Amino acid sequence: QVPVVESGGGFVQPGGSLILSCAYSGRIFRIYSTGWYRQAPGKPREEVAVVDSGGSTNYADSVEGRFTISRDDVKRTISLQMNDLKPEDTAVYYCNWHVSRYLGDVNDSWGQGTQVTVSS
Numbered sequence: 001q002v003p004v005v006e007s008g009g010g011f012v013q014p015g016g017s018l019i020l021s022c023a024y025s026g027r028i029f030r031i032y033s034t035g036w037y038r039q040a041p042g043k044p045r046e047e048v049a050v051v052d053s054g055g056s057t058n059y060a061d062s063v064e065g066r067f068t069i070s071r072d073d074v075k076r077t078i079s080l081q082m083n084d085l086k087p088e089d090t091a092v093y094y095c096n097w098h099v100s101r102y103l104g105d106v107n108d109s110w111g112q113g114t115q116v117t118v119s120s
Contacts, residue, residue, distance in 0.1 A: 002026030002109045006095050009114030012085055016118070020080040022095030022111050029100040034071055036080045038091035038116075048093070049080060062088070085118045092116075 008020040020036065035050035049069035051057045057069055068081040078095055095111040 002097075002101070004095060004097060004109045004111040006093070006111035006114045009093065009116050011117045011119070013120055014086055014118055016085050017081070017083045018085065018116060019082065020093055020095070020114060020116075022078045022097075024076045024078075024097045024099075024109065026109075027101045028076065029102050029105070031071075031073075032098045032100070032106060033096075034078045034098065035096050036069060036078070036093055037096060038089075038093045040091040045094070051078070082116070085116075087118050089116060090118050 003025045004022060006020065006022045008018060010018060012018055031053045033050055033052045036048045037045050038048050039045040047060060048063055049057065049059050049067055051069050051071050059067060066082065066084045069078065071078045092113040092115050094113050097109045100106045
């Protein structure tokens with residue numbers, strides 16, 4: 001599997017902002033989707049934001065209007081700009097690359113996770 005490295009997590013007060021970044025190390029033949037997911041203790045992993053191969057985005061209702069996902073196809077990075085953070089955003093955030101490295105070789109690569117804690 002291709003290493004995927006995340007950065008940008010931290011501890012912030014409600015209303016604050018953070019930006020998460022995720023770098024994909026490896027060959028890409030085709031991008032199917034890229035996105036951010038999060039998991040809070042005792043809860044299932046949920047999709048936060050996804051951007052597909054054509055640049056279309058989807059957001060969870062809970063973050064729409066506050067979070068923005070972007071992808072840099074040259075640098076092979078995705079970012080998540082998080083504004084107006086709320087305590088319920090507290091979770092471990094994981095980035096995902098659903099790509100082909102070669103024709104017919106489609107797979108998922110996941111970042112190691114980065115903790116986002118929103119608390120006063």
